[in-house]
Amino acid sequence: MSGAKPIVLVVEDEAAQREVLSYNLEAEGFRVARAEDGEEAMLLFDEEQPDIVILDWMLPKLSGIEVCRQIKIRPETRGVPVIMLSARSEEVDRVRGLETGADDYVVKPYSVIELMARVRAQLRRTRPAAAGQQLEYQDILLDAETHRVTRDGQPLKLGPTEFRLLSTFMEKPGRVWSREQLLDRVWGRDVYVDTRTVDVHVGRLRKALSQHGGEDVLRTVRGAGYALG
Numbered sequence: 586m587s588g589a590k591p592i593v594l595v596v597e598d599e600a601a602q603r604e605v606l607s608y609n610l611e612a613e614g615f616r617v618a619r620a621e622d623g624e625e626a627m628l629l630f631d632e633e634q635p636d637i638v639i640l641d642w643m644l645p646k647l648s649g650i651e652v653c654r655q656i657k658i659r660p661e662t663r664g665v666p667v668i669m670l671s672a673r674s675e676e677v678d679r680v681r682g683l684e685t686g687a688d689d690y691v692v693k694p695y696s697v698i699e700l701m702a703r704v705r706a707q708l709r710r711t712r713p714a715a716a717g718q719q720l721e722y723q724d725i726l727l728d729a730e731t732h733r734v735t736r737d738g739q740p741l742k743l744g745p746t747e748f749r750l751l752s753t754f755m756e757k758p759g760r761v762w763s764r765e766q767l768l769d770r771v772w773g774r775d776v777y778v779d780t781r782t783v784d785v786h787v788g789r790l791r792k793a794l795s796q797h798g799g800e801d802v803l804r805t806v807r808g809a810g811y812a813l814g
């Protein structure tokens with residue numbers, strides 16, 4: 586896994602299944618948030634801003650269908666992939682019929698290996714750098730697997746933090762990231778780092794990107810943060 590660790594929200598009321606799934610996801614390099622009912626799922630969803638949700642259908646308090654619907658109804662969260670788990674294939678048919686907007690469906694009992702493959706497939710679409718893909722922005726190429734960055738064909742020297750920053754920017758060109766969002770994504774939520782540290786590393790990244798020339802592609806958005814392009 587390259588780039589900033591993607592966050593997976595696992596919503597499953599059966600403790601044993603929740604733990605097996607979380608263990609496997611962590612072993613694959615994901616950061617995992619765990620919820621055991623639908624209400625906790627919505628709270629954690631807002632708090633953690635996960636990159637993907639694995640959602641059991643039958644849940645206490647708020648059903649998986651309702652959780653999915655709430656995620657998919659909001660324009661700002663609609664793009665987050667949701668993989669629904671359900672006990673029987675007839676249920677999958679029903680969930681499909683309900684048009685919850687889930688991106689994929691998996692029938693229990695599932696193979697963890699297959700579920701991981703489906704998680705990665707969804708993330709290739711939404712978090713290409715984290716999935717080890719190549720990213721391109723103008724004359725800048727970033728290979729998330731080999732950690733190589735070139736600009737106009739020339740290799741660039743980047744520190745590990747600058748590399749993670751750049752992959753975050755390149756995954757969503759034009760998006761304005763606040764310093765706090767960059768901290769969460771690049772440094773991780775459990776690390777205490779001053780927001781000024783972000784400015785320092787963005788400064789380094791800027792310098793690194795222009796080490797062989799080329800215009801400055803990082804934009805400082807006053808009062809908001811930073812954006813690529």
Ligand code: CA
Nearest residue numbers: 598641643644
């Ligand atoms: Ca359940």
